[in-house]
Amino acid sequence: MIPLQGRSVVVTGASGGIGTCLVAGLVEHGAHVVAVARQSHSLMVLKDKHGDALEAMTCDIADDADRTRLLVRLRSLQTPPSMLVLSHAMDGFGLFEQQSEASLRRLVDTNLTSSMLLLHAMLPLLRAQPQAAVVAIGSTFGSLAFPGFAAYSASKFGLRGLIEALAREYADDDALRFQYLSPRATRTRFNSPAAQALNRELSVHEDRPEEVARRLLAAIRRGDARLQVGWPEKLFVRLNGAFPWLVDGSLRGKLAAIRRHALPLDTRPDTENLDEPVSH
């Protein structure tokens, strides 16, 4: 197992449903965490919980000036970071044609471009360490493109491409590891009420974030290059790779439900009864 004791780990999306649990697991294994998110209030909650084992950094990853500020701080850490965990993301459930150009740009900037730029800027720091790792939290939709999630799927396919290409580019460097780890649907605020309603109608299982983080942490400690959480999802991802037309056919049958749930809120039928977002 790869030791985490005494290491400095940067976690983006640290205040999220999965991120919060990942941070707790990393601290439990002796890591010092630099927790990154936009909202200072959620970061303060984490700081109260973990004390000296955590440093909170308010930062909009998609903002160049914020990322520069983060890098300046990372360069001055007493224990330089030897692991970057990219767990931040925007969700993107909705019909592609109904999404604005600004929201599409924001989604790709947040999920892909800013991840790439942060990773690029941190590589010299990471490579100066005897053992370093970059862990990207992906998604099933990064291997199996899903209707109603076109831009989100594109951003996660891009993230997977980035991490797999870098793993191959640095394959002869034993001191640097790249890991792409994919949760399946997880019960966090990430899923809007409409996405939750769709999951229920399609009988998509939603994992608990604690359990997902436990699986991700085990994969981080083993140094797994890839992980797909969930058995049917593993199978569908493989099927999609080998026989994509089978998945095309299966998803075509789900289009009516996807379109109905993806309608903008003010145009949905009154009879639809949506849950409140899951808090965590």
Ligand SMILES: NC(=O)c1ccc[n+]([C@@H]2O[C@H](COP(=O)([O-])OP(=O)(O)OC[C@H]3O[C@@H](n4cnc5c(N)ncnc54)[C@H](OP(=O)(O)O)[C@@H]3O)[C@@H](O)[C@H]2O)c1
């Ligand atoms: N939940 C699921 O069903 C599911 C399924 C598959 C994969 N995933 C992936 O798992 C990861 C974690 O998801 P989650 O469920 O924990 O999501 P979440 O609860 O919605 O948390 C998202 C996190 O990202 C941060 N964030 C979003 N935009 C940001 C930005 N521009 N700059 C900095 N931080 C930003 C949020 O903090 P602030 O709002 O404070 O910035 C929050 O900490 C994501 O990569 C997601 O794609 C989730």
